Amino acid sequence: MDKLSNMSVYIKVVEMGSFTAVANHLESTVGNVSRAVSALENMLDTRLIQRSTRRLSITDAGRRFYERCTKILADLEHAEAEASNAALTPRxxxxxxxxxxxxxxxxxxxxxxxxxxxxxxxxxxxxxxxxxxxxxxxxxxxxxxxxxxxxxxxxxxxxxxxHCVLVASPEYLQRHAAPLTPEDLNDHQCLLLGTVDYVRDEWQLKSKTGDATFTPKGPSFSVNDMDAMAVAVRAGAGIGLLAGFSAIEDLRSGRLVRVLPEFHTYExxxxxxxxxxxxxxxxxxxxxxxxxxxxxxxxxxxxxxxxx
Incomplete structure (x- = not known):
């Protein structure tokens, strides 16, 4: 039996006053109960219980140890209940x-x-x-x-x-005719988005009629943050890729316009x-x-x- 089990048995012995009563309560044997108490006494090198054929007597050291054991096991039960409850109640x-x-x-x-x-x-x-x-x-x-x-x-x-979609501001499209095909993007200022999952210099686009890969060329603007890209696009700097969740409100309000609306990036x-x-x-x-x-x-x- 481990130390905590022995302590639990010892507490029962003190409270019930009998090895036999504890053995019956735990569905164990008197020998097991006695060995648990003896193991603690050997570990502590002190007598916890004076035994006689007629009664058990708790020593002063045994009484102090009992009080400590009850507190330790109560704290342990509380910690176990708290940890188990963490699986049920968010905190x-x-x-x-x-x-x-x-x-x-x-x-x-x-x-x-x-x-x-x-x-x-x-x-x-x-x-x-x-x-x-x-x-x-x-x-x-x-x-x-x-x-x-x-x-x-x-x-x-x-x-x-x-998905990402291609967008531009209405002001930009007033100055530059909207592209009709991916190849027409060569005539536009393309703003480059470079994040962990998007290659800065390659737009991989798909549509129901087919896929297209476009490589922006010439001087442009590059950024690694979607919201900074949105600022640049809204300012009329050119055409850029924006995630749908980033562009949707501006598209609904008309602050931005879809470019090549049949195309979008791979999901x-x-x-x-x-x-x-x-x-x-x-x-x-x-x-x-x-x-x-x-x-x-x-x-x-x-x-x-x-x-x-």
Missing amino acids: GTLRVHCVPGLARHLVTGAVLEYREEFPEVTVDLMLSQRMPNLLEDQLDVSILIARTLPDSAYVSQKIGIS RNVYAVYTSRQFIDAKITRFIDTLKTRVGAQLTMTAQELIA
Whole structure:
């Protein structure tokens, strides 16, 4: 028997006053109960219980040890219950990584909704283009956009899909005739988006009638952030790629216009990535549920509106 089991048996002996009563209570034997107490006495090198044929007598050291044992085991039970409850009730700090554009347009709203439902959780949201090391950075969840994820020991759940579309400002298209084919883009200022999942100098486009790859040429503007790209496009600097979730409000309001509206990029998956499939804290599972219901639904609605 291990130390904690021996302590538990010892507490019962003190409280019930009989090896036999404890053995019956635990469905064990008197010998096992006696060995548990003796093991503690040998470990402590002190007598806890004076035995006689008629009664047990707890020594002063045994009484002090009993009080300590009851507190230790009570604390342990409380810790176990608290840890088990973590699988049921979200609480504590949730550390989340997300790519910036997705965070600004969709994920921050999901975080606020999640906090309203689970106010005992504090959310620490970190924005970065690159996938972090969840263990080294002590992160609970990473939200990424990618065609596929690299092999790793992490677990992922797909939240939704995203596409980029070609957009420009109405002012730019007033100065430059809108392209009718991908080849016509050669006559335009093409603004280059270079992120982890988008090759800066190559636009891979697809449509119902066929695919096209366009390589922008000549001096232009390049940026690695979707929102900075949106600023440049709205300012009339040229034609650029924007994720549907980033462009949709400007397209609805008329601040931006689709260019080659039958084309869009290949779909990218939006993933929630975390470290383990077993014993997942409730704050993580409930947050992923919120991502699916809020972010996933918004991604689906945007795709249905933009990708005919």
